[in-house]
Amino acid sequence: MSTQLGNPVEREFAEELSRSKGEPAWLTSLRGEAAELAASLEWPKPEKIRIDRWNLTAFGQYSKPQAFSSESELPEAAASLVSGTGALLVQRGSGIVLHRLPEELSAKGVIFTDLETAAAEHPELVQKYLFKAIQKDENKLTALHAALWNGGVFLYVPKDVEIELPLQALFYNDDANVAFAPHILIVAERHSRVTYVDNALTIGGGADAVHHSMIEVFAEAGAKVDVASIHQLGGNVIDMTIRRAVLENDARIQWVIGDLNDGNVLSDTLSVLKGNGSSSDAAVVTIGAGKQRMSLTTGAKHFGLNSDSNMVTRAVMKEESTAIINGITKIEKGATKANGVQTEKVLMLSPKARGDANPILLIDEDDVTAGHAASVGQVNPEQVYYLMSRGISKHEAERLIIYGFLAPVVTEIPIDTVREQLQQLLERKLEV
Structure with missing residues (x-):
């Protein structure tokens, strides 16, 4: 059964908003095309979760915030999540309010700025990768996000550059009526190494709201990328987040996902092991409470020879909360010697709580190793x-x-x- 919900944006609106922000013509066109696609596409239909019962059109209005002069202007709840004096980006609502990049990183050719600025200043890089791991025409969510994303992060690490300290991003919203939709694009060239950490939170309650965010990671041959993403959004906010990584030969990614929201959640994290010897580790932790409804999917798609994936999810469910946890390992024909392992475990603290752990192995190649474990209990x-x-x-x-x-x-x-x-x-x- 199709999910028919209204389209909260038209092509003309998306293009006019893009032009008002001074974005390049190619990005204006992309946004317009995505808005038009959204009208004919359906929302994602996750397993056993009726997202058509959620208020998915509360996307808010774009509002450009005033820049901060220093971290001292951050509210306490947000400031407590910022550590050290290294690279930092802070987004409040629809736009960036604080940006810090140490000179030693800039001198090495590292780019760490908001995605809107990067689209104007580094169009050849952004256009090459933007919406290539996540296609704008996958469903209504990806199309609307492509039309409406704001602020965001562009992180580019040149060949052979290894960065020791994590680069941090903080996304927070203190007005439920303001659009809150960051897009993160990470490009790690050959044999580079980087750690990216972000936090997303809301401050205060208010009207229903939707936070839609996406992360695209491209790791070239031999690159190593660690991504840690922790979300703690309020009970009035629906968190819809898609994360994708594309890995070339001998590239590696490590995901650390903390879905600690108080509202409903749709979370989908996928590693595409395109190259030989590529590897992916994903660790996901969540706690459900109240009447939360959560769909959490972690996946690995193997194309490369000797590729390796490991996925671990732990969920604790309280009160009347529900979590549908899917682990999907797909080994394509020709991905010989691939190895895929996954574990999903759910601990229920209430007789009214529900947790479903669904390990899925899809294997089209004989010479592979794959396994799974799943448990649900009190x-x-x-x-x-x-x-x-x-x-x-x-x-x-x-x-x-x-x-x-x-x-x-x-x-x-x-x-x-x-x-x-x-x-x-x-x-x-x-x-x-």
């Missing part, structure tokens, strides 16, 4: 009893078991600041 009463017999309260015993359940994901995060931040957010949401 806190083991015997474990609780054992800890209580050692003088630990029931509440503390359950808390320790939950943290132990999440530990295989959290402790493997290689970035200290991200690991510590994620741990704090998990504790906050578990205690609510």
Whole structure:
């Protein structure tokens, strides 16, 4: 059954908005084409989640924010997520308000700026990659995002450049009526190395809103890219995020995803292992509460010989929340010696909570290795009893078991600041 919902944008509107921001003609045309496509495309139809019951047209209005002179102008909730003095981009609502790039990185040819600026200043790079990993005509969501994205990030790392410190981006919105739709484009040339970390959050409540964001990563031969993305959006916000990576020979990506929102979530993360010897690791952690509805999909598509993927998802479901967790490993014909492993585990803390773990292996090649594990269950009463017999309260015993359940994901995060931040957010949401 098709999902028929209204189209919140017309071609003329998208093109006029683009021209008003002084964007290059090729980008104006792309936005217009995408808006026109959106009228005939359907929304994504995730497994067992009725997103047609969500308010998907609350995209908000574009509003250009005033630039900040320093980090001191950030609200406390946002400022607490910024660490160090390295590269930083901050987006408030529809646009960038703060930008910092150390001179030593700029001197190496590193580009780290908002995507709108990059489209004007580096058109040959942006046009080559923008909406190439995520096609604008995949569905209504990708088309509308291509028409309406704002702010965002463009990160380009030249050949052989290795960056030690993470580059940070902070996306926050404090007005539910303002459009909030960052697009992140990362290009890592041959044998480069980079770590990108972003946080997305909303401050305050208000009307229903949709946060739609997309990440495209291109890792050329031998490049290594780490991406950590933690979302903590309010209960009035629907978070719809698509992440894709395309990996060439011997390239590697590591995803760390923290979906810690209070509202409904559609999250889709996919690595395309195009090159021989390419590899992908993905770690996803989430906690559902209230009446949240979440669709979380992690995937790996193998084309290259000896390509390797590993996916781990851990979900804790409270109260009346629901999570549909899909792990999809696709090994194409010709991807000999490929290896794909996935694990999805759900811990339910309430009899009214629901968690479905769906491991899927699609294999079109004989000479491969692939495996999966999935489990859905409640806190083991015997474990609780054992800890209580050692003088630990029931509440503390359950808390320790939950943290132990999440530990295989959290402790493997290689970035200290991200690991510590994620741990704090998990504790906050578990205690609510």
